[in-house]
Amino acid sequence: MNWQQLVENRHKFFWVLQVAGWLGYALLNYIGSKVFEMRDIYIFVIILNAYAGCLMTIPLRYLYRRIWNAKPVVLLGVVFSASYVVGTLWSVVQKFNLWEIYRHGYRPTEWFYYFQQGLDSVYIVLCWSGLYFGVKYYQLLQSEKQKALKANTMAHEAQLKMLRYQLNPHFLFNTLNAISTLILVEENKNANQMVSRLSDFLRYTLNTDPIKKVPLEQEIHALMLYLEIEKVRFEDRLSVDVDISAQANRALVPSLILQPLIENSIKYAIASLETGGQIQISAQVFANELLLEVSDNGPGTDIISGELAKLSGVGLANTKDRLKTLYDNNYSFVLADNEPQGLKINIRVPYERAKKHD
Structure with missing residues (x-):
């Protein structure tokens, strides 16, 4: 004890x-x-x-x-x-x-x-009484402090879960619409592949606590499941390039932190290009910080001071709110123009190495 x-x-x-x-x-x-x-x-x-x-x-x-x-x-x-x-x-x-x-x-x-x-003895007992009340009040203050911290933690956890789970129905709605379309045009093989990939991806999201952080390697694996679903929809129009350093692979990141960014790129970049486009995902560790970057070669958008001039949807906003809740002010979330065209999203968070399992 x-x-x-x-x-x-x-x-x-x-x-x-x-x-x-x-x-x-x-x-x-x-x-x-x-x-x-x-x-x-x-x-x-x-x-x-x-x-x-x-x-x-x-x-x-x-x-x-x-x-x-x-x-x-x-x-x-x-x-x-x-x-x-x-x-x-x-x-x-x-x-x-x-x-x-x-x-x-x-x-x-x-x-x-x-x-x-006998006054000396009375003074000693008075001191004992004063110490008793002092200790008692200290314990009550500590108890109230613990309750406040617990309430604050529970509020943060509820907020994180709300932000994370708010993304899943949005993604599920799009995927089920795509599966329905494939069935209507009698592309049963592709529809079956999407259902299988969707099942694996949803199993990962349900088994992963949105409060806890996961190794980036595990996160990339889940992201590939999501991208395989999207590739059934876009076929050759969707190209993905992943560049993750070995050290960054072992970094801890919030679960499904990249999926809404990729979904944003697919929705506003790949889907709008007739010939398709490319999404690049990179991660490296520098100066004890994890640097994540997601970029596309879509039409881009107006950016003011590292933020979108017109923010639509919940993906980017929720991602930023989750980072704020988890890291307070010790993070950065910056949007910039990609060269020669497109949008680039940079995330910087403290580097935390995942523990090795026996």
């Missing part, structure tokens, strides 16, 4: 502090006895006093828990009253131990003397 877990476990944390605190009190008194050159038998008295203080302050814990939500005036009144009573009784026990064990043979004739000079 680490420190954070110990703090969160209120019951165990109380007993650890209770025992450690009174051991510390006994140690300080022992050092004081050495300074004043008291006899060794006084050590036993110190231990008894600390043990008595430990036992007598335990009921205060349960009393304070019962009045925790009381008004401040009531709370302060109970704390001071309880501390005074417990401190005075503890003082009586300490003097009894001192006179019966260390100064055996001397006993005051009046019980009044047992209650004299």
